[in-house]
Amino acid sequence: MIRPRLPDCAPILTLLAVACASAGDPPPAPVGRESSSPAAAERSAETGSERCRLPTSPDTLRAEDGAVLLRWDVPDDPVYSGPLLPADSALLAYRAAVRADGADVPWPVADEPTPRSDAEADLWRDERFNADLARSGEAGKVDRITCLEALLFALQNRRRSQLVHPTEFLASVLRLEREGADSLVVLFGADLEMFPPKSVYGFDVVETLVKRGWRWSYALHNHTTQREGDHIALGTPALSTSDVQLVRSLAADLGLEAARVTNGFWTYRVPAEQFGRLRSR
Numbered sequence: 208m209i210r211p212r213l214p215d216c217a218p219i220l221t222l223l224a225v226a227c228a229s230a231g232d233p234p235p236a237p238v239g240r241e242s243s244s245p246a247a248a249e250r251s252a253e254t255g256s257e258r259c260r261l262p263t264s265p266d267t268l269r270a271e272d273g274a275v276l277l278r279w280d281v282p283d284d285p286v287y288s289g290p291l292l293p294a295d296s297a298l299l300a301y302r303a304a305v306r307a308d309g310a311d312v313p314w315p316v317a318d319e320p321t322p323r324s325d326a327e328a329d330l331w332r333d334e335r336f337n338a339d340l341a342r343s344g345e346a347g348k349v350d351r352i353t354c355l356e357a358l359l360f361a362l363q364n365r366r367r368s369q370l371v372h373p374t375e376f377l378a379s380v381l382r383l384e385r386e387g388a389d390s391l392v393v394l395f396g397a398d399l400e401m402f403p404p405k406s407v408y409g410f411d412v413v414e415t416l417v418k419r420g421w422r423w424s425y426a427l428h429n430h431t432t433q434r435e436g437d438h439i440a441l442g443t444p445a446l447s448t449s450d451v452q453l454v455r456s457l458a459a460d461l462g463l464e465a466a467r468v469t470n471g472f473w474t475y476r477v478p479a480e481q482f483g484r485l486r487s488r
């Protein structure tokens with residue numbers, strides 16, 4: 208998110224299509240790009256579940272020239288943090304296209320940019336550093352996308368196909384602990400262009416809620432599709448140096464507890480206590 212000068216994360220996509228980097232129980236991962244075939248596409252067909260859904264329509268807090276800030280107030284539900292995908296035809300089509308192109312790998316490979324200066328080379332080095340820590344599990348962990356993450360990704364993908372018009376959204380999930388079931392506030396800000404304007408970040412809403420005793424569980428954004436030659440490459444599931452700069456200040460000022468980055472298949476999740484291990488601008 209918030210990368211005014213350079214395409215988001217292009218530098219860190221040089222990474223190795225090497226699976227099994229994270230500790231624990233890594234998901235089964237194809238190594239590198241697989242050749243696609245109709246039979247492979249058939250085998251990889253997946254369906255969504257009606258159980259993975261938000262129970263109400265959102266309130267529109269802001270809407271301006273295609274940029275929106277949306278808010279849901281919902282009871283927490285274990286399904287949100289589980290593996291079910293929403294029954295969203297556009298999301299399933301996106302995933303099918305990525306899989307058919309052999310691009311659904313945890314460590315995406317995209318065209319490597321050529322640094323135009325020493326400063327830019329230093330920046331790419333720092334981006335790779337952050338991605339390496341994500342990949343190795345030394346700071347945070349990459350795992351499969353969950354239902355709520357997929358719902359938010361699907362929402363933006365429906366507004367703007369990530370295969371045709373790559374864009375980024377920024378979402379916040381806040382929690383109020385209550386007996387029985389916690390309450391959640393979910394905020395979603397996005398534009399129809401690549402980066403959402405600050406007017407739809409929703410941090411003012413977050414601040415109001417935090418002052419009322421809500422915890423800011425995590426901020427989620429997406430790293431959108433890249434290219435590897437003629438092929439699709441997923442966005443890198445890692446925090447960029449500019450992301451780190453932002454989430455550190457949000458942790459200090461508003462108590463942000465964790466950051467997440469998803470690409471529609473894989474999500475990087477890193478707690479605030481580990482932000483200090485990552486490199487910032």
Ligand SMILES: [Zn+2]
Binds near residue numbers: 208428447
């Ligand atoms: Zn980012």
